[in-house]
Amino acid sequence: MKDTLVDSSVLIDILTNDVKWFARSSFALEEAMNSSAIVINPIIFAEVSASYKNFEELDRRLPIELYRRDDLPFEAAFLAARAFIKYRRKGGSRTTPMPDFLIGAHAEVRNFCILTRDPRRFRRYFPSVELITP
DSSP, rough: OOOOOOHHHHHHHTTTOOOOTTTHHHHHHHHHHHHHEEEOHHHHHHHHHTTTHHHHHHHHOOOTTTTOOOOOHHHHHHHHHHHHHHHHHHTOOOOOOHHHHHHHHHHHHOOOOOEOOOOOOHHHHHHSSSOOOO
């Protein structure tokens, strides 16, 4: 099976014990862990880190033994920019590429699937990426 890139939405649900999403996100992550390697990248780490006072605390919560860390390839950065251009041409109002473009492009370039609670943008701009949704 493909490695699984875990989107920050799922990690935040789990790390914050979100009342609505914790159970479903935890189950989906556990299922993914049973069948593939789990991967995060610096973009995901940055999005999750907003709730933490220091690096070491989050590093303990996302141990490298469970969450493989993969750098964003330059090819993915380029692909994210192409997706962002499509977004702008379709009337998108943001002026810089959103994290989802970088995450989706990373998954496409590395042939990862994405575990996410927010599949809309991934489906639209990275239709070849397999999505897992809790």
